[in-house]
Structure formats: structure tokens, C-alpha cells
């Protein structure tokens with residue numbers, strides 16, 4: 289059989305060969321520990337410095353606002369816990385977040401709740417977007433931290449982060465946004481974005497796994513989580529993943545350079561797919577497609593169990609998922625679709641396709657054909 293078709297770019301993306309080229313020296317000859325005060329260390333530190341410069345310039349931040357981490361999950365944990373702990377000193381003990389955050393954020397909120405914080409989880413509307421009036425009500429002068437993701441990873445729906453940020457600041461709270469899913473498709477610009485803390489991760493934009501960023505605005509104090517050496521200006525211990533941060537910076541530079549081209553290409557592929565499956569009835573798009581990333585399509589096929597559908601598609605060489613990869617081992621319906629008011633049956637008939645820059649029209653046509661066949665077969669069964 290042909291190589292399988294990959295339609296799960298919201299879970300991860302393949303490493304761009306150009307990125308690998310930049311990383312290779314730091315996995316082999318230039319292997320030094322960036323903190324060693326000798327020639328090997330200096331060379332590694334130079335690479336880390338250059339990567340930090342490049343990322344800072346691209347997101348229009350200062351160099352000392354860019355912290356390298358092991359990925360989106362660590363960045364999210366650090367932002368949530370570190371932000372909450374720092375603000376607890378001011379007597380603030382309320383955390384406000386949306387119900388559709390990634391599990392890296394939700395699990396941190398659960399932990400904060402166990403530690404005595406009041407956690408307010410905001411609903412979303414049918415389109416998958418947090419309503420501003422709920423934010424306004426929830427954010428009060430005793431709020432420590434407000435968290436709202438830039439774009440949701442299961443539906444692609446964009447969130448009103450500027451408005452949420454303004455409300456947080458009006459009440460003296462920190463504002464954190466998880467931009468992991470948005471970063472490949474929307475430019476991060478910290479001169480426009482007023483967030484205090486922002487996370488993103490290299491492997492969602494054709495960089496290596498295990499490398500991420502936490503942006504922390506100058507003057508914003510958050511508690512440190514990973515203790516050890518004095519790396520990352522004393523805020524995050526651990527030998528820096530030199531090849532990882534070199535790859536992150538290169539992948540992000542390419543993502544920015546080629547963003548509009550990639551977005552256009554992906555939009556065309558999504559249109560093609562929808563057109564090719566338009567012969568099916570009982571198909572509904574989950575989430576407000578007018579305010580969404582170009583790459584994610586969340587579809588409900590009426591009467592079709594998603595586990596069986598995904599299994600059949602995989603068997604025939606098309607790989608997609610039911611939602612976030614982190615939750616797909618569990619049989620629970622998606623917390624995102626549930627938050628959007630969908631019942632369990634609806635959620636269990638929904639799948640996520642996420643398209644990428646390397647997908648071809650041929651692949652999309654083949655995937656659409658297989659979708660039609662599989663949906664029909666399962667409905668007749």
C-alpha cells in the first residue's frame with residue numbers, strides 16, 4: 289500500500305528537512321553544554337543566544353522575555369502555576385480560564401484548585417468561542433490569573449484574547465494565552481498582543497518535539513517551577529536542549545516567512561476536501577469556521593461512531609483523530625465539544641482533520657473518497 293496520508297497536523301508535524309540541517313551540528317560535533325565556560329560551551333551558548341535573538345525579533349519581544357522550555361506542556365504548566373503562585377502573595381486566589389483549554393492547562397488548574405485557589409471555568413457558545421460577558425462577570429479584583437488560549441486545538445476556533453487581556457489588566461490580574469496551536473498560522477507580535485505570558489511549541493510548526501517557548505513580559509514576576517542550575521536567567525534549571533532551540537528558531541523563522549503561502553495552500557485543500565465529500569448528507573462542521581485557523585476541520589458524521597471510522601480510515605491509509613492526541617486514549621467524549629453543548633452521541637460521531645503544508649491535492653482527494661466510502665459503509669452496517 290502507499291504511504292499513509294497524514295491529516296493530524298494539530299497533533300504534531302513532521303520535521304522540516306531545512307530545520308534538521310540546522311540542528312545536526314548541535315547533535316554531533318558541536319555538542320557542548322551551553323553553560324560550560326570553555327570553547328565547547330561557548331559555541332553551544334552562541335547558538336542558544338542566536339536562537340533567542342531570532343525568536344525575540346520575530347515575535348517583537350525583548351531577548352530577555354524569551355524562555356526556552358521542553359515544549360507546550362511545560363510552558364503551560366509554568367505559566368499557570370508560576371503565575372498563580374506569584375500573585376497569591378497579593379492575596380489574589382482566583383483563577384479564570386475557559387472550559388476548552390488544553391489538558392496541560394486544565395490539569396494545572398485542577399492542581400491549583402486542590403491547593404486552595406478558586407477556579408472559575410468559563411463556558412463557550414455553540415460556535416466554540418468564549419463569550420465576553422462571561423469573562424466580564426468572572427474577572428474580579430481578587431483574580432490572580434486569566435487564561436484563554438489563542439486558538440483551540442480541536443476546532444481551530446479563535447478566542448477573544450485581546451478583550452480578555454484588557455479585562456484581566458483592568459482588574460490587576462495576569463493574562464496568559466496558550467498560542468501553541470495558533471503560532472503556525474498567525475504571527476505572534478508582542479507589540480500588539482498585550483499578554484503577560486504566552487506559550488508556543490516547535491513541533492506544531494515543523495520543528496523538533498521537546499522544544500518550546502514561554503514568553504514572560506519584562507516586569508512580570510512569575511514563580512519558577514523547574515529548579516536546578518542557573519539556566520534561563522535562573523528561572524528554569526536544566527541543560528539547555530541546544531539542537532532543540534536551534535531547530536525551534538529555524539522552524540519558527542520558516543513558518544513566519546512562508547505563513548501566508550502555507551495558509552493559502554491549506555485553505556484550498558480544506559475547500560477541496562469539503563467539496564469532495566459534499567455528496568454526503570448528515571455532515572456538520574463543529575465550531576465557527578468564520579473565526580478559525582485555516583488548518584483544522586472538526587466534522588460530525590451523523591450515525592458514524594468515530595472510533596470505528598478512525599480505525600477504518602487508518603486501515604486504509606488515512607491518519608486523523610477524534611480530537612486532542614493527549615485524550616484520544618481515553619473513551620471520554622471531547623471536553624471541547626461537550627463545552628459547546630454537544631451531547632455524548634454527537635461528540636462520539638465527531639472527528640478532527642488537520643491539514644498541513646506538505647499535503648497534496650491528490651492526497652486530499654483520496655482521503656475524501658475514502659471518507660465518503662467509509663461513512664456510507666458504516667451507515668449501512
Ligand SMILES: *Cc1c(COP(=O)(O)O)cnc(C)c1O
Nearest residue numbers: 359360361390441466468469489
Ligand atoms: C500540542 C498542544 C500543547 C502541548 O504542547 P507539547 O509541546 O506537545 O507539550 C498545548 N496546547 C495546545 C493548544 C496544543 O495544541
